[in-house]
Amino acid sequence: MSQNPKYKRVLLKASGEALMGEQGFGIDVAVADRIASDIAKVRTMGVDVGVVVGGGNIFRGVAVASKGGDRVTGDHMGMLATVINALALATSLRKLGIETEVLSAIAMPEICQSFSQRAALHHLDKGRVVIFAGGTGNPFFTTDSAAALRAAEMGAEAIFKGTQVDGIYSDDPKTNPEASRYDTLTHDEVLDKGLAVMDVAAVALARENAIPIIVFSIHEEGGFAAILNGGGRATVVTD
C-alpha cells in the first residue's frame, strides 16, 4: 500500500442514503461496515480522516415543511438523524479496531462529545477518525455545507464526496444515457453550469478556501483509498 498518499488530511462526505443500501429506509449494517472498511483502509495509510454523514435515509426537514409543518423543527429532526448515522458508522469503525470519535454540532453529552474545532484537531492529531454529527447545528443548511465547513476547520486538503455514481455528469446518468462525465472541473464551472453535486453554499465555501472536491462512487469498494493512491475513478473539482 502506498506510503505516499496524495493528501494527508481529508474529509469524507457520505450521504445518509449511502448507508441504507437496497433498503428504502434506515441503516443496512452490512453497508455501514463496508463503508467503514474503506475508511479504515485510508486511515491505515496514515491519512487523517474526518467524516460528515447525512441523514436523508432517516429524515429530511423538507418532509415536515412540505406538509405544512414547521421547517425548523423538521431540520432539527434531520440533524438528529445524522447523529444516528454517525453512531452507526462509529460502531462499524470501532469493530474494525479504528479509534473513532463522534463530535456533534448539537450538545448531547450523554451520547457523544460536542463539536469544537479544538476537540476535532486534538482527536485527528491522535490518529482518530472524527465523525462530525448534527450537520452545521443550524436549520436551513445541509450536510454538504457542513462538510465544506468542517473541511475548512480541520484543515482538510480535499473533500471526498461519495455519491451514487463515479463522478460529475452533465446530466443524471441514471435517466439520460447521453450524459457525459467530467474528469475535471473548476468550482466556478460547477456553480455556473448548475451541476447538482453539492449545494451552492458548500461549493462556494470550498472555493473560498481553495479546497478541491473529489466526487467518486461511495459504492466502489476500495475507491476512496485508490484515489488517494493516485488511481481510482473520480471527477476532481479544483480552482
Ligand code: UDP
Ligand atoms: N440539516 C440541517 N442543518 C444542517 C445539516 C442538516 O437542518 O446543517 C437537516 C436538514 O433537514 C436535512 C437533514 O438534516 O434535510 C439531513 O441532512 P442532508 O439532507 O444533508 O442529508 P443527506 O442528503 O446527505 O443524507
